[in-house]
Amino acid sequence: MIGAIVRKEIREIARDGRFRVAAITVLVLLVAALAVGWRAAASAHAERDAAANLARSHWVNQPAKNPHSAAHYGVYAFKPKTPLSFVDDGVDPYTGVLAYLEAHVQNDFTHRPAADGTALSRFGALTAAGVLQVLVPLLIVVLAAGTIAGEREQGTLRQLLSVGVRSRDLAIGKMLGLGGALMLLLIPATIIGVAALLVGTDGSGSGSRFLLLAAVYLGYFIVWIALSFAVSAWAPSTRAALICLLGLWMVNSLLAPRAATDLVRRLHPTPTALEFQRVMAAEQQADSTGRTYAQYQEAFQREVLSRYRVDSVADLPVNFAGLSLDASERWSDAVFDRNYGRLWATYVRQDQARSLFGFAFPFVAVRALSQGLAGTDFYHHREFATAAEQYRRHLVRVMNDDLAEHGKTAGFQYMGDHALWSSVEPFEYQTPEVGFVMAHHGRDLAALGGWLVLGLGLALVGARRVRV
Amino acid sequence: MLEAINLTKSYNGTVALHPLTLTVRPGEIFCLLGANGAGKTTTINLFLNFVEPSGGVARIDGIVASERPLETKRLLAYIPEQVTLYRHLSGLENLEYFSVLGGQSRYSEAELLGFLDHVGLDAAAARRRVGSYSKGMRQKVGIAIAIAKKAKALLLDEPTSGLDPKASNEFSTLLGLLSDQGVAVLMATHDLFRAKESGHRLGIMKQGRLVSTVAANEIGHADLEQLYLQHMRD
Numbered sequence: 001m002i003g004a005i006v007r008k009e010i011r012e013i014a015r016d017g018r019f020r021v022a023a024i025t026v027l028v029l030l031v032a033a034l035a036v037g038w039r040a041a042a043s044a045h046a047e048r049d050a051a052a053n054l055a056r057s058h059w060v061n062q063p064a065k066n067p068h069s070a071a072h073y074g075v076y077a078f079k080p081k082t083p084l085s086f087v088d089d090g091v092d093p094y095t096g097v098l099a100y101l102e103a104h105v106q107n108d109f110t111h112r113p114a115a116d117g118t119a120l121s122r123f124g125a126l127t128a129a130g131v132l133q134v135l136v137p138l139l140i141v142v143l144a145a146g147t148i149a150g151e152r153e154q155g156t157l158r159q160l161l162s163v164g165v166r167s168r169d170l171a172i173g174k175m176l177g178l179g180g181a182l183m184l185l186l187i188p189a190t191i192i193g194v195a196a197l198l199v200g201t202d203g204s205g206s207g208s209r210f211l212l213l214a215a216v217y218l219g220y221f222i223v224w225i226a227l228s229f230a231v232s233a234w235a236p237s238t239r240a241a242l243i244c245l246l247g248l249w250m251v252n253s254l255l256a257p258r259a260a261t262d263l264v265r266r267l268h269p270t271p272t273a274l275e276f277q278r279v280m281a282a283e284q285q286a287d288s289t290g291r292t293y294a295q296y297q298e299a300f301q302r303e304v305l306s307r308y309r310v311d312s313v314a315d316l317p318v319n320f321a322g323l324s325l326d327a328s329e330r331w332s333d334a335v336f337d338r339n340y341g342r343l344w345a346t347y348v349r350q351d352q353a354r355s356l357f358g359f360a361f362p363f364v365a366v367r368a369l370s371q372g373l374a375g376t377d378f379y380h381h382r383e384f385a386t387a388a389e390q391y392r393r394h395l396v397r398v399m400n401d402d403l404a405e406h407g408k409t410a411g412f413q414y415m416g417d418h419a420l421w422s423s424v425e426p427f428e429y430q431t432p433e434v435g436f437v438m439a440h441h442g443r444d445l446a447a448l449g450g451w452l453v454l455g456l457g458l459a460l461v462g463a464r465r466v467r468v
Numbered sequence: 469m470l471e472a473i474n475l476t477k478s479y480n481g482t483v484a485l486h487p488l489t490l491t492v493r494p495g496e497i498f499c500l501l502g503a504n505g506a507g508k509t510t511t512i513n514l515f516l517n518f519v520e521p522s523g524g525v526a527r528i529d530g531i532v533a534s535e536r537p538l539e540t541k542r543l544l545a546y547i548p549e550q551v552t553l554y555r556h557l558s559g560l561e562n563l564e565y566f567s568v569l570g571g572q573s574r575y576s577e578a579e580l581l582g583f584l585d586h587v588g589l590d591a592a593a594a595r596r597r598v599g600s601y602s603k604g605m606r607q608k609v610g611i612a613i614a615i616a617k618k619a620k621a622l623l624l625d626e627p628t629s630g631l632d633p634k635a636s637n638e639f640s641t642l643l644g645l646l647s648d649q650g651v652a653v654l655m656a657t658h659d660l661f662r663a664k665e666s667g668h669r670l671g672i673m674k675q676g677r678l679v680s681t682v683a684a685n686e687i688g689h690a691d692l693e694q695l696y697l698q699h700m701r702d
């Protein structure tokens with residue numbers, strides 16, 4: 001019986017001119033968004049590969065110079081475009097793609113794609129995620145508002161209920177039918193998505209992420225289908241159901257995300273860039289115990305002399321400047337760790353507060369999961385930034401160690417060469433496994449699961465209330 | 469087959485149906501006559517369990533409708549004043565859909581076309597979308613649904629209202645065929661002529677009460693009209 005209801009629903013919806021127009025519009029937008037996103041991702045991927053190779057070439061081919069000068073010359077870390085970023089570019093446009101890695105300084109990321117946008121960018125970019133998160137639910141709402149209320153208005157519900165159809169079968173059949181009709185546009189989009197993943201981008205290892213992303217969106221659509229069915233079963237008319245569902249859609253998709261963002265910012269404010277830099281500059285002068293940088297270096301010198309059992313720097317078997325520079329790095333690294341640690345912790349608190357909104361508004365949970373699975377959320381950015389910073393410290397340490405080891409006699413006249421530059425392996429970054437996403441978005445997953453249970457429960461309760 | 473035993477219905481203290489006791493036997497066509505609000509549709513809705521009775525029981529083939537509605541609905545077919553079908557589906561597809569939901573899932577397309585042909589819809593019409601059907605054609609699909617469902621009882625609520633005389637006559641003929649097959653028919657109607665022509669027994673309802681019952685073959689058209697008007701005036 002359920003199969004018959006599903007077939008009839010799909011057949012009827014597919015023959016409805018309104019569905020055809022709406023579905024084709026959404027499909028065109030979805031395919032266009034995927035194509036634009038794929039092209040941008042593929043092009044960014046190629047550009048960053050080329051730029052990274054060039055930067056590496058500049059590093060290894062730099063002329064002979066003092067290793068510490070080379071550390072100041074620095075290298076660039078290019079944030080890779082994740083394979084699924086063509087579906088959801090997440091926070092990437094706002095976080096920057098390039099980090100300049102040099103001695104003494106943990107630089108911010110630069111080259112934010114959003115900064116290159118024109119005034120028209122304020123209207124928002126067309127992304128596949130936007131279509132899936134906002135437009136597909138709108139299509140569901142429009143299609144499903146009359147699923148029961150419309151049958152009641154047209155009189156077919158009387159005919160339907162008179163034949164002895166079980167309310168549970170009716171609910172399941174209607175919802176599967178709506179889902180089936182949606183698949184008419186989502187399956188082609190998914191095939192295009194898979195093709196895009198396989199062609200032009202390095203999609204290796206993204207299979208599980210893609211499957212989970214598809215499952216998340218499927219779950220989100222089921223939530224909307226179930227809620228729409230429930231509202232339609234309760235509503236006295238299609239018009240009332242549509243108004244109610246459009247209200248829900250508007251609050252969920254347009255108002256709640258903005259309200260959530262503003263609220264968590266107020267709850268857990270982040271310092272301005274100026275304030276952040278001012279605090280770090282102050283901490284470079286003295287630590288929290290009041291110890292100044294000069295006192296730190298004096299203590300370090302005493303410790304080195306004691307370690308080597310000598311009385312003066314001149315008696316050391318190594319270049320003290322190299323050791324001192326390394327100590328200087330550790331001093332500033334501690335400052336960076338404290339300040340960036342506080343900043344990251346604030347972002348985490350913001351995200352945790354944000355994730356609570358997912359229990360009230362499924363859009364908030366789905367958006368976070370989508371960005372997480374696409375590898376374009378805050379956590380992925382932090383992971384990359386941390387990896388880049390670790391590489392910076394490693395590179396600077398290699399330079400300072402070399403200076404300390406080989407610069408005893410020549411001092412700052414000591415020159416490193418191609419062999420030294422090449423001894424520092426190029427920066428390589430591997431996007432974390434899918435478990436990383438689950439570890440950071442467990443609450444969002446729970447929220448979406450909760451909405452699934454609630455939606456389906458309401459749909460089944462609504463089905464029991466279906467009356468002529 | 470169809471039994472109402474002290475069946476009553478009240479809405480917020482207003483009695484829509486006073487205790488009604490009525491039996492429609494297999495093969496019998498019982499026509500309920502009466503003005504709007506007389507309780508005819510309420511009676512049918514109680515057999516369909518669209519509303520819960522305030523008292524008494526409605527039974528179909530011995531099963532109480534309010535206790536086991538899914539089972540009783542499997543035994544029934546229902547044709548309202550306007551047979552509402554899915555306009556984007558053809559007559560054939562509508563028949564197939566309602567047949568499956570009614571528990572008959574083994575019909576081939578040829579058999580379904582046969583049912584429609586039996587009620588006067590040829591294959592070309594059967595394959596057209598219902599959106600283009602006249603009311604008479606939709607009523608015929610309704611009858612085909614009842615035939616395909618192999619219903620033991622048929623509930624009709626003003627089924628010939630708005631039909632032209634020819635279509636109305638064809639409808640009565642089809643009812644006769646169902647009656648011959650042993651289907652118990654309870655039909656609410658304003659149409660005294662059609663009731664007299666089609667029915668075996670006629671009941672006149674007024675303000676929720678069954679005030680008179682006569683055998684159709686024991687009363688002429690004029691006398692039936694007289695009796696009806698007399699009850700309406702009282």
